[in-house]
Amino acid sequence: MGRRRYSFGVVRLLLVVIVAAWSASLDAASCAAQKTAFDLAGNPVDPLKTAAGKVVVMVFVRTDCPVSNRYAPVIQRLSAAHAGKVMFWLVYPSKTESAEVIRKHERAYGYKLPALRDPQHVLVKESQVQITPEVAVFDAGQHLIYHGRIDDLYEDIGRARSAATTHELEDAIAAALGGKSLAADATHGVGCYISDLE
Amino acid sequence: MTRAPQTLSGFFLVLAVASAGFAARHAAATWQPAPASAAAQPQVTFNRDIAPMVFRNCAPCHHPGEAGPFPLLTYSDVKSHGRQIAFVTSKHIMPPWLPDRGELKFADELRLSEEEISTMQTWVDQGEIEGNPSDLPPQPAFTAGWQLGKPDVIIRAEKPYLLPASGSDSYWNFVFRTPVHRSRWLKAIEIRPGDKRLVHHANVLVDREESGRRLEKEPGAGFGGMELIIESEAFDPDSHFLFWKPGSPPYVEPDGMALRLDKNTDLVLNTHFQSSGKPELIQPTLGLYFTDKPATMHPMLLQLDNDRKLDIPPGEKNFLVSDDFTLPVDASVLAIYPHAHYLGKDLLALATLPDGTKKTLIHIGSWDLNWQAVYRYQEPVDLPAGTTISMRFTYDNSADNIRNPNQPPKRVLAGNRASDEMAHLWLQVLPRESADATLDPRLQIQEALSLHHIQNDPEDFEAHYNLAALLQLKGEMSGAVLQFSEAVRIRPEDSTANNALGAVLLASGRLDGAIVHLNTALKGRPDYFDAHYNLGNALAAQGDFPGALLHFRAAVRLNPQDAMAEANLGSALAETGNLKEARLHFERALQIDPKNELARENLEQLNRDSHDHPN
DSSP states (O other), X not given: OOOOOOOHHHHHHHHHHHHHHHGGGSOTTSSOSSOOEEETTSOEEOHHHHTTTSEEEEEEOOTTOHHHHHTHHHHHHHHHHTTTTEEEEEEEOOSSOOHHHHHHHHHHTTOOSXXXXXXXXXXXXXXXXXXXXXXXXXXXXXXXXXXXXXXXXXXXXXXXXXXXXXXXXXXHHHHHHHTOOOOSXXXXXXXXXXXXXX | OOEEEEEGGGTOBOOOOOOHHHHHHTTTOOOOOOOSOSTTOOOOOIIIIIHHHHHHHTTTTSSTTSSSSSOOOSHHHHHTTHHHHHHHHHTTOSSOOOSOOOSSOBTTOOOOOHHHHHHHHHXXXXXXXXXXXXXXXXXXXXXXSXXXXXXXXXXXXXXXXXXXXXXXXXXXXXXXXXOOSSOEEEEEEEEEOSSTTTEEEEEEEEETTOTTGGGOSSTTOOEEOXXXXXXXXXXXXXXXXXXXXXXOOOOOOOTTOOEEEOTTOEEEEEEEEOOOSSOEEEOOEXXXXXXXXXXXXXXXXXXXXXXXXXXXXXXXXXXXXXXEEEOSSOEEEEEEEEEOOTTEEEEEEEEXXXXXXXXXXXXXXXXXXXXXXXXEEEEEEEEOTTOEEEEEEEEOOSTTSTTOSSSSXXXXXXXSSTTSBOOEEEEEEEEOOOSSTTSOXXXXXXXXXXXXHHHHOTTOHHHHHHHHHHHHHTTOHHHHHHHHHHHHHHSTTOHHHHHHHHHHHHHTTOHHHHHHHHHHHHHHOTTOHHHHHHHHHHHHHTTOHHHHHHHHHHHHHHOTTOHHHHHHHHHHHHHTTOHHXXXXXXXXXXXXXXXXXHHHHHHHHHHHHHHHSOO
């Protein structure tokens, strides 16, 4: 729950170790010999490497989570406002949703962001998120500086304010761009459990 | 020709049932509650324990085409939301059902037992085991499309509403012109509000006076607004809650309780939407189901409220609004609909019988506007004359109420906007017929209610208006003049009230006063048929036939199907010497209504005059 600063390299190393034990069982036709996220063409993608030197925001969503869907306009607005400085990725942690279903979802909700499939929950673990929608913000040095809710619009499922009064994602982006650290502990989002997708 | 305005209350009626029929089909389901003790938990499986519970309580909304955002029909459906379901059921967020358990049972209670909730949690904790395939009950079968079969008439909103991708809740009203050419009896209206995932609830209001159309910027466009006032003919109170909420099948009125639908009646669908994250076009349809059996029982809707007391200071966490109304006659309560907006916290309705016995009619300890509903009792609740019905609603206007639309909180008064508040309690009651057939018990209730509302608030426009219309109906003209005058005092510009006052003054022979008020009515609404008609009559009574002619022409233009307007136009033409055209209009009146006495007599007179003075 608390905001932590990981040395990113250590996390990657750990993952590689775990992957080694798994790789034997991976289908040879699978795109990668190690755990990874994929773009919608099926290519392995490491969103942090791809956006090296930039602030990275990963937004975790699922196509059938009504709460994460309601955030689409907010996410689209924030990503447009920070275009060029902050790289936004939509991350779909579902094991079963196909690239086609995801493309359709993006079109329906007006997303113009690159989408990633994370069926092995590589990015979920790296970002320490548990809920859709939650976000992870990495600074230009690839340090996870924030993970948790986007804002406080929802207090609980079915209990929403008429407008959010705190804006954690915007604050985290500002901190990452300004090279500042964040004071408060992150709060989990309200929405759908990612662990239900395991 | 007077019309009584009534608030939304007057009209909507219940379709608020969840799934009684479906529950009955599964009454013999095999589900056995697991013991709650964690020590020796027997294995909980989807097929044996979870599926029957989910099929019965969740699937009616959670299947394709319904309101639930994802289906819950298979093991993988449920597993992919397993923790979610355990969480929302443990917090009583799902299934959505607001009333606390009480002595009186509702027809469609939708709630899980504590054992069922704990079984769900155990299933998740044990790793969501699928279990033996032979334990799996058959998947529930749902009717696609119209739930009651093909409707007799299907009407679609003329223009869709564009729900924005984001923003606070939206309220929109669609006006449906009903294609009936004679009075029909409706046994059910199936409301298909469009994409059910977006609609929180919807009410149909019967609009006999085109009140809704007048609010449309262009015909068929619909109009915004959370609450509305619909005018109605006096004292034929529409007695039916026509209500849609997610998962509720359409309600079929029992024989003898059909709803009258006249020619030129509009149905106004009042809808509450929540944005989904993408723009959505919403174009609802209504299915009408007729019956040949006319209404023989006449329930009515009672409204308790105390809006004048709704003046909630900012920061107040427990603001109480109460109202108490004593029934003047024996009556049975069939259904109840408590209503508040976003500050509503605890909503309670009590009945205190003459012997002092108290019954809780409904208690919602944790109000949530989003899941408001009409609640129909399993058995009618019989209340003898002298029973006091009490409303006790509390409100939280502090910043801790996350739904508070004002952050920081500010003073909130009664009103129709989402940021205002309401304290309304509607009951559908069936009054017992009086032994004295000359006394309609509905009128007794209506009179008592109007007086009660005036006592609560001497500035209550609708109460003065409705009391006046009732007195007019009873032939008490001086009382009617007094009460309509009060309504006009409160809203001097109101066209409906000015027309009504003008009409009773006219009926009392007070022509000068009548003409003043009818002109005021037309100033506000130049296309007001009733006011043109009444003013035509008033001017004719003064001998100003050219003036009368002008207004009868306007009336006929506005409503070419009204035989009386045609007949009166003929009279005004005849009085101004235009016998040829007068004849056309008398004949036209008789075409519309062959029994129209006025036109027939005048035509006979015209024939005599023509004979005496041939042109």
